[in-house]
Amino acid sequence: MISYKVPASIQKYLEHDLILQYTELPKFPAGRAGLLRLFLQSATDSPESLRELYPMATSLVQVALDTHDLVGEEREEGGKVGRMTQLRVLAGDYFSSRFYQLLAQAGQIDWIRHLAHAICELNRIKLQCYMRMKHLKMGAEEYVQSMVSIRSTLFQTFSILFENPVRQIWPEVLKAYTRCEVLADELHKAESAKHWKNSWSYWYILDQQAREKDRALLADTVPDEERLKELLDRFGIVHLLRTMLEESVRLFADKLAALDMPRLMPHLARELRDAILPFERLVNGMDPSYCSQVTQ
Amino acid sequence: MKLLDIYARKQNQLREIERELERTIRSDHVMLTEASLHLLKAGGKRIRPVFVLLAGDFGTPNAEYLNHVAVSLELIHMASLVHDDVIDDADTRRGKPTVKSKWDNRVAMYTGDYIFAKALTVITRVPDPQIHRVLSHSMVQMATGEMEQIRYYYNTKQTIRDYLLRIRRKTALLLAVSCQLGAMAVGAPGRISQALYSFGYNAGMAFQIRDDVLDLCGDERQLGKPPGSDIRQGNITLPVIYSLRNPELRDSLLADIAMIRAAGGNMDIGPFLDTVRAGGGIERAEDLANRYIQKAIAALKPLPDIEAKRNLEEIAVFIGSRNY
Numbered sequence: 261m262i263s264y265k266v267p268a269s270i271q272k273y274l275e276h277d278l279i280l281q282y283t284e285l286p287k288f289p290a291g292r293a294g295l296l297r298l299f300l301q302s303a304t305d306s307p308e309s310l311r312e313l314y315p316m317a318t319s320l321v322q323v324a325l326d327t328h329d330l331v332g333e334e335r336e337e338g339g340k341v342g343r344m345t346q347l348r349v350l351a352g353d354y355f356s357s358r359f360y361q362l363l364a365q366a367g368q369i370d371w372i373r374h375l376a377h378a379i380c381e382l383n384r385i386k387l388q389c390y391m392r393m394k395h396l397k398m399g400a401e402e403y404v405q406s407m408v409s410i411r412s413t414l415f416q417t418f419s420i421l422f423e424n425p426v427r428q429i430w431p432e433v434l435k436a437y438t439r440c441e442v443l444a445d446e447l448h449k450a451e452s453a454k455h456w457k458n459s460w461s462y463w464y465i466l467d468q469q470a471r472e473k474d475r476a477l478l479a480d481t482v483p484d485e486e487r488l489k490e491l492l493d494r495f496g497i498v499h500l501l502r503t504m505l506e507e508s509v510r511l512f513a514d515k516l517a518a519l520d521m522p523r524l525m526p527h528l529a530r531e532l533r534d535a536i537l538p539f540e541r542l543v544n545g546m547d548p549s550y551c552s553q554v555t556q
Numbered sequence: 557m558k559l560l561d562i563y564a565r566k567q568n569q570l571r572e573i574e575r576e577l578e579r580t581i582r583s584d585h586v587m588l589t590e591a592s593l594h595l596l597k598a599g600g601k602r603i604r605p606v607f608v609l610l611a612g613d614f615g616t617p618n619a620e621y622l623n624h625v626a627v628s629l630e631l632i633h634m635a636s637l638v639h640d641d642v643i644d645d646a647d648t649r650r651g652k653p654t655v656k657s658k659w660d661n662r663v664a665m666y667t668g669d670y671i672f673a674k675a676l677t678v679i680t681r682v683p684d685p686q687i688h689r690v691l692s693h694s695m696v697q698m699a700t701g702e703m704e705q706i707r708y709y710y711n712t713k714q715t716i717r718d719y720l721l722r723i724r725r726k727t728a729l730l731l732a733v734s735c736q737l738g739a740m741a742v743g744a745p746g747r748i749s750q751a752l753y754s755f756g757y758n759a760g761m762a763f764q765i766r767d768d769v770l771d772l773c774g775d776e777r778q779l780g781k782p783p784g785s786d787i788r789q790g791n792i793t794l795p796v797i798y799s800l801r802n803p804e805l806r807d808s809l810l811a812d813i814a815m816i817r818a819a820g821g822n823m824d825i826g827p828f829l830d831t832v833r834a835g836g837g838i839e840r841a842e843d844l845a846n847r848y849i850q851k852a853i854a855a856l857k858p859l860p861d862i863e864a865k866r867n868l869e870e871i872a873v874f875i876g877s878r879n880y
Contacts, residue, residue: 357695364688376676
């Protein structure tokens with residue numbers, strides 16, 4: 261498992277009392293941040309301060325944009341937009357401003373620009389994905405690929421910091437890792453009706469020309485747990501996801517095996533190899549708590 | 557000189573800024589472009605670009621940097637409006653449907669984030685690190701201010717100081733940095749950019765107080781939205797705070813505000829508006845706005861006597877008396 265401790269300097273932003281009071285935040289991208297830091301340590305001469313700063317600022321803006329994904333059409337009694345929605349909008353804006361400030365204070369103007377371009381692209385992908393979902397045009401594999409793009413686009417920007425062959429390998433390793441992460445989360449979502457809508461299993465069942473009564477269940481925002489479990493069992497969702505995750509773990513392992521970074525220190529190589537372990541445990545059904553672990 | 561004459565004097569640069577705004581927000585995603593252009597085409601006073609350009613007359617001309625600063629500040633303002641409309645659940649702005657009402661909340665979120673990122677791509681063409689430190693610090697303060705505003709929704713115990721701190725972050729800061737960054741972009745000395753910051757800050761405070769007065773006194777045609785939108789959102793503004801201090805009106809106003817809150821803003825607020833309009837709070841708020849205008853004009857004193865200085869003074873006078 262890749263270790264990444266959220267720095268105290270940004271933890272305090274995430275724990276603003278109003279945000280904690282009114283809304284939950286999306287998962288902090290600790291795994292991707294840790295992976296980026298490992299690559300920066302192993303394959304660049306960047307000063308230590310920047311090796312810390314880049315993953316931190318990138319993760320913060322990822323959380324900012326993901327927080328805005330939580331904004332929907334929720335209404336309070338009386339038809340008004342609720343405090344939770346308002347705080348989600350404001351929290352995302354607040355994290356974005358802090359991301360800009362972190363890089364500006366360090367004089368990293370080029371990196372503000374690189375990441376700003378990536379944010380534009382990320383919003384383009386998010387909007388496209390959202391509209392496909394809204395019009396029920398999303399496919400199951402397209403969904404996984406979209407989620408991988410949404411989670412990896414910002415981090416992928418750092419390719420330009422590396423020299424070949426790492427420059428070529430970084431996006432491949434990042435995407436392979438992120439695919440494992442996405443599928444692990446999908447396994448988690450398949451456990452509860454709360455997170456099921458618009459999940460991989462939702463789009464998969466829709467792809468399989470679900471029967472009329474299944475479609476009625478698909479229309480429910482939070483369907484009945486028992487009926488959902490029966491549906492997921494009938495389509496063998498957990499088995500399918502485990503198989504997909506197993507394949508993705510193998511692909512990730514292959515990418516890591518192909519790594520030949522000249523300055524790769526033994527402990528970093530070990531940490532990279534360990535990145536695979538929580539996914540392997542999940543494939544083997546040994547560690548259902550993966551999802552909460554990567555957020556620590 | 558009238559306000560329109562000032563705009564006419566800067567029309568070539570403003571036209572270039574307008575073109576650059578449109579070029580910048582165009583995307584290969586049709587809906588992203590449509591939603592961004594929708595807001596751009598709705599117009600606006602472009603007061604931030606005007607402040608940047610006038611402040612830019614106090615240094616060595618640098619049209620390129622001024623353009624970048626002006627475009628990015630207007631984009632930051634636009635991005636915040638798109639998100640504000642989600643927060644306020646507003647259906648119209650400047651008389652046109654908001655992005656969130658024409659599309660939906662999620663589209664508005666992505667559009668706002670996209671426009672904000674575009675603003676950063678533009679401002680980073682200016683390599684001066686100090687400009688980014690100033691702007692990013694102000695943006696953090698603005699975002700913090702917006703969040704803090706939540707604490708004061710329907711809070712009838714808030715003080716005038718609470719209100720002033722709120723509008724400082726909500727409006728005055730971006731106008732202040734528009735002036736300051738315009739001066740910095742052309743290499744003006746620190747004392748000049750500080751004086752211009754002070755001008756923008758005081759003019760911004762007056763601008764928001766006037767806005768809050770208009771929300772209570774204007775009509776839908778003038779405002780481009782229904783009057784009383786602030787109180788419907790739970791936003792207690794200066795004229796209301798003053799009126800609440802009037803012992804003869806206080807109980808009636810507290811009862812009205814409690815009812816508006818209970819109804820989630822969906823009720824006839826005519827009686828509330830009548831009470832505030834008749835209670836002297838409007839006049840006291842206007843008086844404070846005028847004092848900010850005088851401070852803004854005084855801040856210009858140390859500046860060299862050029863046309864831009866006179867133009868800024870005229871804009872300040874306009875802000876104090878505007879009715880739209």
